[in-house]
Amino acid sequence: MADVAEISGPQTAIEPRGARPRHAFSRRNIFIYGTLILVAVYYLIPLYVMVVTSLKGMPEVRLGNIFSPPMEITFEPWVKAWSSACTGLNCDGLSRGFWNSVRITVPSVILSIAIASVNGYALANWRFKGADIFFTVLIVGAFIPYQVMIYPIVILLREIGIYGSLSGLVLVHAIFGMPIMTLLFRNYFAAVPEELFKAARVDGAGFWAIYLKIMLPMSLPIFVVAIILQTTGIWNDFLFGVVYTRPDTYPMTVQLNNIVNSVQGVKEYNVNMAATILTGLVPLIVYFVSGRLFVRGIAAGAVKG
Amino acid sequence: MTSVSIKDLSLEFGAVSVLKDLNLDVGDGEFLVLLGPSGCGKSTLLNCIAGLLDITDGQIFIKGKNVTWEEPKDRGIGMVFQSYALYPQMSVRGNLTFGLKNAGVPRDEIARRIERAANILQIEPLLDRRPGQLSGGQRQRVAIGRALVRDVDVFLFDEPLSNLDAKLRSELRVEIKRLHQQLANTMIYVTHDQIEALTLADRIAVMKGGLIQQLDEPLTIYNRPRNLFVASFIGSPAMNFIKGEITGTNGSPVFRAGDLTISLAGYETQQSLAPGHCVILGFRPEHITISDVPGPAGRSCEAVVDLDEPMGADSLVWLKVAGKAISVRVDSGRRYQPGEKVFLIFNPAMASLFDVATENRI
Amino acid sequence: MTSVSIKDLSLEFGAVSVLKDLNLDVGDGEFLVLLGPSGCGKSTLLNCIAGLLDITDGQIFIKGKNVTWEEPKDRGIGMVFQSYALYPQMSVRGNLTFGLKNAGVPRDEIARRIERAANILQIEPLLDRRPGQLSGGQRQRVAIGRALVRDVDVFLFDEPLSNLDAKLRSELRVEIKRLHQQLANTMIYVTHDQIEALTLADRIAVMKGGLIQQLDEPLTIYNRPRNLFVASFIGSPAMNFIKGEITGTNGSPVFRAGDLTISLAGYETQQSLAPGHCVILGFRPEHITISDVPGPAGRSCEAVVDLDEPMGADSLVWLKVAGKAISVRVDSGRRYQPGEKVFLIFNPAMASLFDVATENRI
Amino acid sequence: MPQQKRPIRLLRNLNAKIAAVPMMLTATFVFAGGSLWTVLYSFTSSKLLPRFSFVGAEQYERLWAAPRWNVAVENLFIYGALSLIFQFVIGFLLAALLDQKIRFEDTFRTIFLYPFALSFVVTGLVWQWILNPDFGVQSVVRSLGWTNFEFNPLYDADIVIFGILIAALWQGTGLIMCLMLAGLRGIDEDIWKASRVDGIPTWKTYLFIVIPMMRPVFITTLVIIASGIVRVYDLVVAQTGGGPGIASEVPAKYVYDYMFHAQNLGQGFAASTMMLLSVAVVVVPWAYLEFGRRRHG
Amino acid sequence: GPAPATELEVTHWWTSGGEAAAVAEFAKAFDATGNHWVDGAIAGSGSTARPIMISRITGGDPMGATQFNHGRQAEELVQAGLMRDLTDLATKEKWTEVIRPKSLLDSCTLDGKIYCVPVNIHSWQWLWLSNKAFETAGVPIPKNWDEFVAAAPALEKAGIVPFAQGGQAWQVNNTFAVLMLAIGGKDLFQKVYGDKDDTVAAGPEVAKVFKAADDARRLSKSANVQEWNQATAMVINGKAGGQIMGDWAQGEFQLAGKVAGTDYTCLPGLGINPTLATGGDAFYFPLQKDEAKAKAQEVLASTLLDPKTQVAFNLKKGSVPVRGDVDLNAANDCMKKGIDILGKGDIVSWTDQLVSQDTQKQFEDLFSEFFATAMTTEDAQERFAKIVATAD
Numbered sequence A: 001m002a003d004v005a006e007i008s009g010p011q012t013a014i015e016p017r018g019a020r021p022r023h024a025f026s027r028r029n030i031f032i033y034g035t036l037i038l039v040a041v042y043y044l045i046p047l048y049v050m051v052v053t054s055l056k057g058m059p060e061v062r063l064g065n066i067f068s069p070p071m072e073i074t075f076e077p078w079v080k081a082w083s084s085a086c087t088g089l090n091c092d093g094l095s096r097g098f099w100n101s102v103r104i105t106v107p108s109v110i111l112s113i114a115i116a117s118v119n120g121y122a123l124a125n126w127r128f129k130g131a132d133i134f135f136t137v138l139i140v141g142a143f144i145p146y147q148v149m150i151y152p153i154v155i156l157l158r159e160i161g162i163y164g165s166l167s168g169l170v171l172v173h174a175i176f177g178m179p180i181m182t183l184l185f186r187n188y189f190a191a192v193p194e195e196l197f198k199a200a201r202v203d204g205a206g207f208w209a210i211y212l213k214i215m216l217p218m219s220l221p222i223f224v225v226a227i228i229l230q231t232t233g234i235w236n237d238f239l240f241g242v243v244y245t246r247p248d249t250y251p252m253t254v255q256l257n258n259i260v261n262s263v264q265g266v267k268e269y270n271v272n273m274a275a276t277i278l279t280g281l282v283p284l285i286v287y288f289v290s291g292r293l294f295v296r297g298i299a300a301g302a303v304k305g
Numbered sequence B, C: 001m002t003s004v005s006i007k008d009l010s011l012e013f014g015a016v017s018v019l020k021d022l023n024l025d026v027g028d029g030e031f032l033v034l035l036g037p038s039g040c041g042k043s044t045l046l047n048c049i050a051g052l053l054d055i056t057d058g059q060i061f062i063k064g065k066n067v068t069w070e071e072p073k074d075r076g077i078g079m080v081f082q083s084y085a086l087y088p089q090m091s092v093r094g095n096l097t098f099g100l101k102n103a104g105v106p107r108d109e110i111a112r113r114i115e116r117a118a119n120i121l122q123i124e125p126l127l128d129r130r131p132g133q134l135s136g137g138q139r140q141r142v143a144i145g146r147a148l149v150r151d152v153d154v155f156l157f158d159e160p161l162s163n164l165d166a167k168l169r170s171e172l173r174v175e176i177k178r179l180h181q182q183l184a185n186t187m188i189y190v191t192h193d194q195i196e197a198l199t200l201a202d203r204i205a206v207m208k209g210g211l212i213q214q215l216d217e218p219l220t221i222y223n224r225p226r227n228l229f230v231a232s233f234i235g236s237p238a239m240n241f242i243k244g245e246i247t248g249t250n251g252s253p254v255f256r257a258g259d260l261t262i263s264l265a266g267y268e269t270q271q272s273l274a275p276g277h278c279v280i281l282g283f284r285p286e287h288i289t290i291s292d293v294p295g296p297a298g299r300s301c302e303a304v305v306d307l308d309e310p311m312g313a314d315s316l317v318w319l320k321v322a323g324k325a326i327s328v329r330v331d332s333g334r335r336y337q338p339g340e341k342v343f344l345i346f347n348p349a350m351a352s353l354f355d356v357a358t359e360n361r362i
Numbered sequence D: 001m002p003q004q005k006r007p008i009r010l011l012r013n014l015n016a017k018i019a020a021v022p023m024m025l026t027a028t029f030v031f032a033g034g035s036l037w038t039v040l041y042s043f044t045s046s047k048l049l050p051r052f053s054f055v056g057a058e059q060y061e062r063l064w065a066a067p068r069w070n071v072a073v074e075n076l077f078i079y080g081a082l083s084l085i086f087q088f089v090i091g092f093l094l095a096a097l098l099d100q101k102i103r104f105e106d107t108f109r110t111i112f113l114y115p116f117a118l119s120f121v122v123t124g125l126v127w128q129w130i131l132n133p134d135f136g137v138q139s140v141v142r143s144l145g146w147t148n149f150e151f152n153p154l155y156d157a158d159i160v161i162f163g164i165l166i167a168a169l170w171q172g173t174g175l176i177m178c179l180m181l182a183g184l185r186g187i188d189e190d191i192w193k194a195s196r197v198d199g200i201p202t203w204k205t206y207l208f209i210v211i212p213m214m215r216p217v218f219i220t221t222l223v224i225i226a227s228g229i230v231r232v233y234d235l236v237v238a239q240t241g242g243g244p245g246i247a248s249e250v251p252a253k254y255v256y257d258y259m260f261h262a263q264n265l266g267q268g269f270a271a272s273t274m275m276l277l278s279v280a281v282v283v284v285p286w287a288y289l290e291f292g293r294r295r296h297g
Numbered sequence E: 001g002p003a004p005a006t007e008l009e010v011t012h013w014w015t016s017g018g019e020a021a022a023v024a025e026f027a028k029a030f031d032a033t034g035n036h037w038v039d040g041a042i043a044g045s046g047s048t049a050r051p052i053m054i055s056r057i058t059g060g061d062p063m064g065a066t067q068f069n070h071g072r073q074a075e076e077l078v079q080a081g082l083m084r085d086l087t088d089l090a091t092k093e094k095w096t097e098v099i100r101p102k103s104l105l106d107s108c109t110l111d112g113k114i115y116c117v118p119v120n121i122h123s124w125q126w127l128w129l130s131n132k133a134f135e136t137a138g139v140p141i142p143k144n145w146d147e148f149v150a151a152a153p154a155l156e157k158a159g160i161v162p163f164a165q166g167g168q169a170w171q172v173n174n175t176f177a178v179l180m181l182a183i184g185g186k187d188l189f190q191k192v193y194g195d196k197d198d199t200v201a202a203g204p205e206v207a208k209v210f211k212a213a214d215d216a217r218r219l220s221k222s223a224n225v226q227e228w229n230q231a232t233a234m235v236i237n238g239k240a241g242g243q244i245m246g247d248w249a250q251g252e253f254q255l256a257g258k259v260a261g262t263d264y265t266c267l268p269g270l271g272i273n274p275t276l277a278t279g280g281d282a283f284y285f286p287l288q289k290d291e292a293k294a295k296a297q298e299v300l301a302s303t304l305l306d307p308k309t310q311v312a313f314n315l316k317k318g319s320v321p322v323r324g325d326v327d328l329n330a331a332n333d334c335m336k337k338g339i340d341i342l343g344k345g346d347i348v349s350w351t352d353q354l355v356s357q358d359t360q361k362q363f364e365d366l367f368s369e370f371f372a373t374a375m376t377t378e379d380a381q382e383r384f385a386k387i388v389a390t391a392d
């Protein structure tokens, strides 16, 4: 603001008129954009390194500079990571894991969101005695380290008789997604005007009719957030994937771990990086496509005062 | 015949008692307004009638049927909400038909009712729009339509106009009044806007702290408020209050507050006005006249103008009388200057007297 | 001497032009109200004066100094916001002193100013509370206090009372008026409540679509609106409008709309009322009288009562005249029944005539 | 008039109760039941399989005597404190910068947020690679001429926790920034205007007015960060495997290792119980205040 | 008659180059019986894989067969009745006669019943040396640990890491155990690990072993690798002087086309004390409900012990067959050295059999801390003795 004082100083040669003069390179702008760009670089470096490395051949990787762009671009590592990298005797890369991940993620996301949204709706709009106690337990559950729960869940799944099956894993994801998802939906539905809900009751709509016809159509933002969070969370899960499935249904992350850790002599960093990118691709795409909705939904569901 | 009848209704939210042993009978075809300050339990009462809140004790009858534990949809009521509460993702038609479809009303009957409601409320051209594409007034009309198509005996309104601006509010007020004349349904209408209450109601129930303070016709409430609360709550600009005592001379009572004495001859009351009784005297601003010359003795006094607030058609003049601020409503033709000396003339027949201790009308 | 002077002010938000070449001079110590419907640019104008928005073109002078490029704090203004905008985690005292401390005002001076403001606004007992512990009216008072302690020449108010309930609003209105009389600062006050505007203003600027429609004293605006917009925007209940044409007989103009004819003799205008001119005739509800017998020929007509809305002190009666709805304000002593036949008497001296094409007053 | 019977309480809102059954089951059997089971068996000498052979507090004595556990707890405190501070500070600063009506806001936001889409496993691998002294930052800087440049966090026991922190911040601050941004956007514009009229510098407005107003957002954020801290595991495993030595061990890893590698469930359960206990001490009062009592509105 | 093709899932953690090649031999042989080997490799060493295997078995979704280090890892699973009893098959195929040393089968035996099939004999006690590295440094190839330590400065001067040590806990722990056996001798080893004698563990003889461990720590300072085969790769490439690792490292040398004696040198027992431990891998067969699977399990069990399979597998894996009656002419230099020692009976049981996994883990924690920090040998020994005192 020092510059303003200068201009409107005693020399009334220029009579201030119209918009306040502004400099594109004011100290403020340099500071803001400078900081942002610097931080952006920090955030982008790993992605850059991953991409660049994955496009180099092994000799080039061994030569050394991880930041230098590839002298000769090769897609070999990508092909290898996708279709021929080996774990033990299986040499079909990540391709199998990809479809397994899809088969795990889709039903898990659907189930966990279905349960949590109905649940959040019941908690927000149909409060009943005792619900808060369960909900509090659930929220505290969000803090319990997964490792602590592995064994009890093994027993639980064994007792139900779905250990090792896909449905077992889906159930596990639904269970561990429940606290945060329910919280999200509960907050969102609690912010829906209560009168809307009352109007529907006067109109004779019951529990499910209100949920399906009134609440669902108006909760797109929060569903987007829930889908994004669950998709990335479940897709990225390693621990449950490895503990609660069997090799023919291993998700992609487990296969990534296998490829990265199955060192055959020298570490093939380029293949590892390609595999890493491939594994992260689905959640990344989800983020890039719906990032804007995500922020809006977060504002609607998470940050309610 | 009573349309809605409430017996000993109590409602508690946890430890907080919001309604206390409330009794209320609403006649068939009556327009009853629940009026009261924020938080007095108006909406709560309405929600109890609608079945949207579980009551703690008491009974509710609608059309002679005990509906205390019925579902809202089975009570024969329609409800209009302050925030409109339209289903945002449905068209206006969808909003109107949602309840009927839920109730399994046949198609042609639905069409008939929609047509009638749309006709009455003049919303035919809006039927295929979404609520988001409507103005505030149109939304409110659709909300009324949603209650209308339910073809019920009792309409409940919860501050249906308070989200609208003043102009629209007065327009829709007239429409609601017309609608009532046309349909002759029972209507229970919650508001905290007294103009609405006064213009719409057959009877007004003034509430405070979960209790009904006075249940009467609008002009009775305006002119003969039963207690200090009703007197001060109703009327804008508010009633002027002066604290003083009765000093009876020769059977004709006189009100005295410091130097100010006002004869109470002509004041109608069942009780006797015993000398020495501490009372509060209330005058509405329009029941005091400003004059340049003193009026009859004992009904007039001198005052100094403090402030003149022109309000278009009339003005509110604030004056100081014996150290007290008094407001008087006058025609806006003449402006008064601060400091100007004038005389006030009181009409005891239009006054209200309240006991200081009980705050009830004497 | 002008206190605030705005020259050719324009403001655009991207492609949207909100204010267009606006000129406005506010006198020293004047109370100017900016009145207009929502979205007309009132707040925008106020923010430009405060320096909170960067203008697109034009100049702003405060106390003769060009402040177009000054920071808000250096303009010598204090501002009060609709939402109070108090700093929620600071005590009332903190709210009042925060700005002063930043400006490096000495301690004893701060104490002096706080004391004065607290005294004027009667918030001494509240000084150590948090805003969350205050009622709406108290918060508003603190918000005014924050502007007060800045010891500035110009106060800007952006709908300071619109979040309060009606009763409180009328109380605080009086307080603000008193404050102005006491301080004699320049005040620019934004509202869309016409009662506020009429009661508070020395002059009112009625705005629409970023343009000032009329800038005049309250009663002039009320009684002689310059155009149809001002006429319809000001006054509640609203002015009655009838569309028709001038039919001159013998130099004394007559207004005719279908069967209805009203003599315009006595209507003040600079322009000639040429026969055949299409006009809109406006009458305020209080400028029509209801009578059981017909009035003088050419100034009276028959009407049928449609609705009677009692509003306490007076009533609004809706009638049908030659197929048109007309509202008349009467004393609430007499009630009218729907269907009743009465006569209306018009006073041309209080009428307003507008050109149909330009919508300007004739 | 007939006096109507009050309906049975349990059957009112039946559908809502049915809908909440999954939650009740999960809360009861998985979270409460699982925790209880864990606590119970932490007093046993279970090895590979849970067996109810009561040994009292023996497992706890051993746990707190184990240097590795103490290192893990200490690490968690350091990591937790640092991560909490940095996530808040960086997240808030970024949000504040993005809130300055800047150009390319969307682009910047996406850049800051995308790492959140990646798993800790991926994050760990990438940063392990970037921080590797033989190919990563250190070797690149050295090859530029500064041959004495020393930046080798993953193989230096004293600073390895910072190496993990760098990766954790990279992965997590985006979300925090989003939350903060949403919170900032929720603050009344008029507050900003009032402070400008009062002539309060921007930084003071943030510090004394805006930040105190963002309490609810901060609490949400705190919950999210804190739950992440207690659970930190994958990142450590992928990045350092707990090394060098035991320098970057964390409690969750201790639990996992002793339950499964060492095949000493009792010991693992004892460590789990300690984690549960610390979670309970922090979270239960908070959850009670947040969800248990505030029931009006 | 030929059994109908049954798919049998086999889990193991053999994922490095040499290991994968070896396990392929098993798969080939099993597939040749008309059944199908479904490979369930889990990368990242036994400590990653075992929890998963155990969860699967206890979770009621057992695999067809699974690798464990025989010894005490699966003890409780057997006790819990989750493992298949192979005694009948063993009697039929006379395992007690063909499998040697006898201790291998003992480790599979509980209450007189046999529950696992040992498939190879592994010994840890090898020092692998890169001939190229020593040539570069201009010093003769050491013949034992002490010479190796003495040659280290020369290697360092030449920019070669003297001692390649993977950072993972199991590696450092075993390195110490190898030093214990080689430097302290068979008796000391037995007293510490077998008898869990904590006074011995705190005594001067073990202090000597700690001195040697201190040397190893010093020489491996700049290795910066985690996985064992990365460390081996350093030796193969001449970037490191030597590595202590089990005989499976040989698989990596072979895969890289290196020849024992010319490219690399192996010193069993670190060239001091040529005693080998007979650890190894074994396959367990979790109980299956499916009849066909149970049959296939039996087929697999006998396939694993088939002489031809044994040879093929062990040649690739670099380990010694469990059968004494197979022809091992194809074995290379190093393997022959090993077979010789085994033949002489200079054998001990390895730590897997002697102490529980729990104790192992505590050792691992201690040594991974020891190797990564500047902990004094005295402190380390004191803590070592404490663990020995409570070991089971």
Ligand SMILES: Nc1ncnc2c1ncn2[C@@H]1O[C@H](COP(=O)(O)OP(=O)(O)OP(=O)(O)O)[C@@H](O)[C@H]1O
Binding pocket: B013, B016, B018, B036, B037, B038, B039, B040, B041, B042, B043, B044, B045, B192, D295, D296, D297
């Ligand atoms: N769900 C609830 N739990 C606890 N108290 C409540 C609840 N709903 C309302 N109340 C309390 O009951 C009282 C009456 O509320 P109600 O909404 O009926 O007031 P109201 O008269 O409609 O006010 P307004 O004019 O502001 O709408 C208030 O004091 C309110 O705080």
Ligand SMILES: Nc1ncnc2c1ncn2[C@@H]1O[C@H](COP(=O)(O)OP(=O)(O)OP(=O)(O)O)[C@@H](O)[C@H]1O
Binding pocket: C013, C016, C018, C036, C037, C038, C039, C040, C041, C042, C043, C044, C045, C192
């Ligand atoms: N930041 C902005 N960007 C774009 N348009 C804006 C912005 N702020 C205001 N406007 C537009 O400028 C016009 C004037 O807005 P302004 O807030 O001044 O209205 P107002 O007269 O104060 O209305 P109200 O009575 O509702 O407060 C409106 O049409 C509004 O949509």
Ligand SMILES: [Mg+2]
Binding pocket: B042, B043, B044, B158
């Ligand atoms: Mg209400």
Ligand SMILES: [Mg+2]
Binding pocket: C042, C043, C044
């Ligand atoms: Mg505004």
